[in-house]
Amino acid sequence: MDSLTQIVLGASVGEACGGKKLGNKAALWGAIAGTIPDLDVFINAYNDPIHGALMHRGFSHSVLFAALAGPILGYLIYRIYRRKHELTTWLWVAFMAIITHPILDIFTSYGTQFFWPFEWRVSLNSIFVIDPLYTLPFGFLLLASLMIKKNVSLRRKLNNAGLVYSGLYLTWCVLVKLIILSNTPTYFKDYDIDHSKTVVNALPFTSFYWMIITESNTSNYIGYKSIFYPFNKNEVDTLTKNHSLLAEIESKNKEWVQTIQFMTKNCYSVTKRDDSLEVYDLKFGLTSPFTSPKITIPVRGYGLVIDSGIVNKTYITRPKFIWSKVKFGGYINKIFKDDESPAPTSNSSNH
Numbered sequence: 001m002d003s004l005t006q007i008v009l010g011a012s013v014g015e016a017c018g019g020k021k022l023g024n025k026a027a028l029w030g031a032i033a034g035t036i037p038d039l040d041v042f043i044n045a046y047n048d049p050i051h052g053a054l055m056h057r058g059f060s061h062s063v064l065f066a067a068l069a070g071p072i073l074g075y076l077i078y079r080i081y082r083r084k085h086e087l088t089t090w091l092w093v094a095f096m097a098i099i100t101h102p103i104l105d106i107f108t109s110y111g112t113q114f115f116w117p118f119e120w121r122v123s124l125n126s127i128f129v130i131d132p133l134y135t136l137p138f139g140f141l142l143l144a145s146l147m148i149k150k151n152v153s154l155r156r157k158l159n160n161a162g163l164v165y166s167g168l169y170l171t172w173c174v175l176v177k178l179i180i181l182s183n184t185p186t187y188f189k190d191y192d193i194d195h196s197k198t199v200v201n202a203l204p205f206t207s208f209y210w211m212i213i214t215e216s217n218t219s220n221y222i223g224y225k226s227i228f229y230p231f232n233k234n235e236v237d238t239l240t241k242n243h244s245l246l247a248e249i250e251s252k253n254k255e256w257v258q259t260i261q262f263m264t265k266n267c268y269s270v271t272k273r274d275d276s277l278e279v280y281d282l283k284f285g286l287t288s289p290f291t292s293p294k295i296t297i298p299v300r301g302y303g304l305v306i307d308s309g310i311v312n313k314t315y316i317t318r319p320k321f322i323w324s325k326v327k328f329g330g331y332i333n334k335i336f337k338d339d340e341s342p343a344p345t346s347n348s349s350n351h
Contacts, residue, residue, distance in 0.1 A: 001104050002130045003035060008139045009104055009166065010034015010097040015145065015159045018093045022085055023150040026093050027142070029077055033097035036069065037061050049316045050259055050302050061102035062116035070095030107170055109201045109283045121262075125283070126173040128202045134169050138162045173207045180210050180225050187223060187231040192216050199267050201283055209289075209335040213267055213282050215241065220269055220282055224289060229338045237288050237296050242270040245277055249304075253311045260302060269298065277304045278317050289334055291325040 001009075014030015040060040047055060059065055074091035102112040111123025127134065141162030148155035181200045188195075191214065199213040203224070212223040222237040250257045260268070264281040271278045280298030287297045297319040305313035 001108060001127075002135075003038065004139075005130075005135045006034045006038065006101055006104070007031045008135060008142055009100055011146075012138070012142045012159055012162050012166075013096045013100050014093045015142070016156075016163060017096050018085075018089045019145075019150055019159065020156065021089055021150075022093070024146055025081075026089075027146055029090075030093055030097040033070075033073055033094045034101050036073070036098055037065065037101045048314045050256070050263070050314050053263055053302075054259055057102070057105060057110060057112040057121075059113070059116050061105060061112035062114055063099070064116060066095060066099035066102075070098050073098070104170075107173065119262075124174060124177075125199065125201045126177045127170065127207065128204050130205060131202070131207065132205060133207060134166070138166050138169075141165065169207070173202060176207060176227060177202070177210070180212065183231075184212055184214065187212065187225070187233070188214050188221065188236075190233065191221055193221065197266075199265070199283060201285070203285065203289060204331075206335055211285050211289075215267075220267070222282065222286055222288075224334070226335055226338075228336050232338055235288075237286055239269045239280075239282070239296075239298070241268075242272075243268075245270040245272055246279060249277070249306060249309060249311070252309050253304075256304065256311050256314075263302075268301075273303075275306055277306065278302070279304065280317070287319055287322055287326075290327065290331050291322060292327040292330045293325065295319075295322055295325055297322065 010033055011027040011031035014033070015027040017030070018026035037060040040056055040058065043055070071091055071094070074094035075087065077094065078085070078087045078090045102114055105112045106114060106122050107124045107127045108129050109123060109125045110129070111121040113120065114122045141158050145155045145158035145162070148158070177200050181198060184198045184200070185195050193214040193216050195214065197215055201211045201213070203209045203211050208227050210225045212225060214221045218241060220239045220241055222239070223231065223233070224235055225231050246257055246260070260279050264279070264283065267282045269280045269282060271280070278301050280301035282298060284298070284300040287295050287299060299319065301317045303315040303317045304311045305315075
């Protein structure tokens with residue numbers, strides 16, 4: 001999740017673990033501890049974009065990291081305050097604030113290597129990384145609680161209400177995703193697809209609007225489902241997979257290809273541009289819901305510069321020159337009202 005959300009969660013957990021004894025210091029240090037796992041972005045900056053993405057949410061987002069960093073941080077805070085408060089309380093605040101960070105990130109499409117050093121990346125794909133419907137009510141309850149003296153029971157009730165809201169909202173997101181996933185065969189009944197490979201992700205800033213990615217042998221199909229109206233099959237986007245382009249370079253670049261397949265969970269489309277292959281991670285979605293007139297371009301991917309059949313450079317690829325077409329008002333409208341768009345043409349060769 002975004003940094004603000006992690007700060008809110010860390011502060012609330014810190015308050016729950018030590019607020020009665022430590023006052024606002026517990027929330028402050030909980031907020032600091034809750035951001036520590038994301039410091040791996042500074043280390044990843046020295047890697048190529050693909051391996052940097054692989055390392056992000058790796059060791060620093062694991063149970064092992066929390067078990068090591070939590071006690072160290074807790075002891076340092078204990079010494080900062082010259083042993084004025086119980087060591088056990090500080091240890092508990094630090095550990096819980098750190099461990100809940102990757103637990104929350106598990107609900108996103110990027111996921112975490114929670115059980116590092118095992119390579120499994122645990123991801124529920126049930127909440128977008130920025131969701132005001134989650135963060136704002138949670139943050140409001142936290143701030144309201146911190147304005148009350150530490151010994152007043154209302155302070156704990158408000159903070160606990162925020163934590164309960166957090167849990168209920170995350171549960172709501174999972175349930176909505178599962179319902180949409182279970183209905184995918186109905187939504188795509190006119191397509192020859194492999195439903196076992198369907199991916200359902202929350203679209204930006206809401207749990208009311210979802211992206212569904214399915215695939216046939218040759219194409220990816222991306223549909224959109226709001227909880228407020230029926231699935232519109234006329235809004236399905238089609239992209240040719242072109243996986244053979246990546247397979248052609250695999251013999252000399254096996255590690256690169258395997259890393260990309262792991263990061264994208266094999267949910268990708270490939271385009272050849274001059275001396276490069278651009279591999280689009282479709283879990284990040286397309287520009288279609290945000291543009292008017294509609295432009296179908298993958299939002300994010302990885303570029304591989306090929307020299308004599310070998311990858312010698314990588315880069316991040318994002319859509320360019322479309323900001324004038326972005327209509328956030330239209331996107332908000334799509335969440336609540338069917339656009340009744342005509343059937344889109346397939347954009348299978350030019351992203």
